[in-house]
Amino acid sequence: MIVRDFNEITKNEPERVVSDAKWSSVRMLLADDGMGFSFHITFLEAGSEHTFHYKNHFESVYCMQGKGSITDLATGETHEIKPGVMYALNEHDKHTLRAEEELVMACCFNPPVTGNEVHQADGSYALETA
Secondary structure, three states: OOOOOHHHHHHHOHHHEEEEOOEEEEEEEOHHHOOOOEEEEEEEOOOOEEEEOOOOOEEEEEEEEOOEEEEEOOOOOEEEEOOOOEEEOOOOOOEEEEEOOOEEEEEEEEOOOOOOOOOOOOOOOOOOOO
């Protein structure tokens, strides 16, 4: 069994807190936990806009707090993001996420991330290999 405390991670495990331009992510589960997915709590700053394209990962995201929108860049379709809304990038969808208010999101990645990834120029993470 794996039990982790978000507050303890943020205080005592800085290697599990990853930040980039106007977002930060607390990595609760990573690839080396052996679960087959990773689980993160991610914060996106109010007023920020992010374009991602996870070509090597599937991602599911649940909004816990805040207000924003997500646009599927292939279709142009935009959806409201608010507490209780989940989206899944089941086709490696290139998207733009906008945070009108600070967004607090629970995210799962498959395959799991290692915690060392950085976004590439195209908005993706490279696929880590063992």
